[in-house]
Amino acid sequence: MTETGEARLELYADGGVLARWWPLRLSVPTPVVVLLGALPPVLALASQADVGPAVLAALVWWVVVIETSAPTEGPLAWLFPPLVRAGEYGFAVAVVALGAPDALPALFLVLCALSYHHYDIVYRVRQIGVRPPGWLELALLGRSTRLGLIAGAAAIEIAEPVLWTLGGYLTLVGVGESMTSWRQAFREGEIT
Secondary structure (H helix, E strand, O other), X not given: OOHXXXXXXXXXXXXXXXXXXXXXXXXXXHHHHHHHHHHHHHHHHHOOOOOOHHHHHHHHHHHHHHHHHOOOOOOOHHHHHHHHHHHHHHHHHHXXXXXXXXXXXXXXXXXXXXXXXXXXXXXXXXXXXXXOOHHHHHHOOOHHHHHHHHXXXXXXXXXXXXXXXXXXXXXXHHHHHHHHHHHHHHHOOOOO
């Protein structure tokens, strides 16, 4: 893959703060990374345990495996962003459904804001040829930090207010910045 392709895969993966500063990188094929990362959370959630130590330990495992092994090279590297995204969304839904089912509407807001942001990343690069600003990646926290907030809030039974706040924040920052960038691109004639 070219340098541009690798950079795009990292951008599409939406790693955030932890992915940017994680010190260790392993070279592992994409399917192995996703399987190793997803297996403990799936088992912990399948046991229908409360959102407690087992689920939080599984989340920590997922974060460590995913952040140390994010592949950007190889024939299957393109699978990493969508599979990790599915893992992020699925883990969040499962944790909230088990630990705080009343907070599912608030989680829906969070997932809508994230889906819009991920859609925006792809089409901003394709249509305008511009990456989102660096501060946005940090401001939207990254997948591991978001999952930690969601799981932690469900574990200590404050998921509903935390998720409404997180959803509102992600919407205001992510969608607001996106609208500003697209308007500017239209004004400057980059898009007709």
